[in-house]
Amino acid sequence: MRREAPQRLSDYGPLAFPAIMLTVFFVIPFGTMIAVSFFQRQQGGFYTPAFVFSNYERFLSLFFAHVLGFSLMLAVLVAVCCVCIGVPFTYLMTKMSRRAQIVWMVALLSVLSLSEVIIGFAWSTLLSRTAGITNLLVTLGLMEKAVALSPGFPAVLTAMVYQALPYTILVLYPALVRLDPTLTEAARTLGASPLRAFFTVVVPALRTTILATLIMVFIFALGSYLLPQILGRPQHWTLSVLITDQAIYQSNMPFAAAMAVFLVLVTLGMVALTLFAGRKREEST
Amino acid sequence: MSGLTLDTVRKDFGSFTAVNDVQLSVPHGTFVCMLGPSGCGKTTLLRMIAGLDLPTSGRVLLDGEDITAVPTHKRNLGMVFQSLALFPHLTVGENIAYPLRIRGAPREEQSKRVDELLSMIHLTGYADRPVAKLSGGQRQRVAIARALTRSPKLFLLDEPLSALDAKLREAMQVELRQLQQQLGITTIVVTHDQREAMTMADTVVVMNKGEIRQAASPMEIYRRPADTFVADFIGSTNLIDMETDSAGRAVALGQIIPGLSAPGGGKAIISIRPEDVHLTAPGSDGAILGTVTFVRDLGGTIETFIDCSGKQIIAVSTPRARPDVSVGQPVGVVLDPDVCVVLST
Secondary structure, three states: OOOOOOOOHHHHHHHHHHHHHHHHHHHHHHHHHHHHOOOEEOOOOOEEOOOOOHHHHHHOOHHHHHHHHHHHHHHHHHHHHHHHHHHHHHHHHHOOOHHHHHHHHHHHHHHHOOOHHHHHHHHHHHOOOOOOHHHHHHHOOOOOOOOOOOOOHHHHHHHHHHHHHHHHHHHHHHHHHHOOHHHHHHHHHOOOOHHHHHHHHHHHHOHHHHHHHHHHHHHHHHOOOOHHHHHOOHHHOOHHHHHHHHHHHOOOHHHHHHHHHHHHHHHHHHHHHHHHHHHHHHHHO | OOEEEEEEEEEEEOOEEEEEEEEEEEEOOOEEEEEOOOOOOHHHHHHHHHOOOOOOEEEEEEOOEEOOOOOHHHOOEEEEOOOOOOOOOOEHHHHHHHHHHHHOOOHHHHHHHHHHHHHHOOOOOOOOOEHHHOOHHHHHHHHHHHHHOOOOOEEEEEOOOOOOOHHHHHHHHHHHHHHHHHHOOEEEEEEOOHHHHHHHOOEEEEEEOOEEEEEEOHHHHHHOOOOHHHHHHOOOOEEEEEEEOOOOOEEEOOEEOOOOOOHHHOOEEEEEOHHHOEEEOOOOOOOEEEEEEEEEEOOOOEEEEEEEOOEEEEEEEOHHHOOOOOOOOEEEEEOOOOOOEEEOO
């Protein structure tokens, strides 16, 4: 394997393709969006180039602060739920036979093939009063009469966790498969019950992976804009929903762009904070 | 009785029998080495003693109490794994204190015990190091200390020294044996290294294909192997076919060997260690005639390969008793009946 640093310009050749793709499909659109966020909106029209802060000023209101707070809270909650379900689930999955693991993997991957719209409407049917799971509970005699569980916050949360869980498991799986199984066995011979061993050995040994998974699911959940609309009430709408609304229905591109830029900045800030906290803990132990 | 007893312990994996109705009793304070080729079931047996695998049938008794169904974490044992299994997210001290932390012992007690154990393994002052920063031998010692934190009733080690280089391994073998004698703890080590077993053990248990072939002291295993597998597996040996002639005398390599007899008067196999094969002038009384085919002078010992009517015999002697041999010359081979072990075929 080559170890020395690239010498000539042609040595950087293999980087050209990803660099061009990244520029064309990420840097240019993102730059355009930042530029548009400073543009002047034309009432009834589109926008004209300018350098105004009015879009950002409009954003600095209690209403948007509330929406932003709700969006972050929802994304954090989805990330935490996914990791809390995903880590034990994936751990148990890696203990299964190879055959069973393949079956589970295929099932999880098939969830990924569903679009957000289908997931949204499937859950809204499942949680509805007329055709939902509460009817099943009534048949079983566990409930008095069928109720509607959607729209509402639990419905939004459930569907978003459902959508993000396969990604969570896919990210956790390689790390958990590689985890030395004798670590848990050693903990058991030292007097830890299997549950205790899981929390004192498996989870701490995987904290870097768990942190990375939290961040990934958090960002994934922040971008969700269909599920809150399908399964939530207006107070459950996230910033992403408002951005879509401004961009598509209100034709206010500059304001949508400003909100998007703000969301990106807040997200980056939160990720940096998480990584910083993670490193702090690593140093202290 | 006190100590560990295995009562017809069996483990099947599907149609494969890893451990076949093993019967063994280990008195309290004994150092036992389970020795055998890979896949002989010795690690499976150790894991069943630890409770990490459940026997298909049979019982495991510790101090007379049936612990077959007791989960691992309630067995009060210490185990050192082949991979060592040190917790990568904890420091040396935290690794050693882990069993106490799990039990919720006070901090002072934890650090006191850690200091005790660190001084025992000659690593005083290493408590705050991350385990990744240790050398192989140091990690080994930490794994041993961690297994001993709770002062367990049973100390189990699965190929504990296999990752170390030869010189360090020999030093650790002596250290481990001294530690065990000092603590008087019942210890079971799984190994495939017979030197290791001979160095450390009170009792060597030789296993093959899921069965115990012999369990005895190292010297007895070497001097009086129970069968041809043990004779061949422990050290090197000459295995010579023996027959009984019509007059009831034992015949090997065409020579009557007085003083030996096959059980039941049929065929048998003689096992004789190379260092017990005595070389003499050809044509001497009672000597088997052979031809020297190769001489290997290793400095400390001299190995002579002799062809006796198609059968290769190896003789080992010290330079002091240097035999007068050279390649191609005839030589007399004497099989002293006192050092021959007669084994059934």
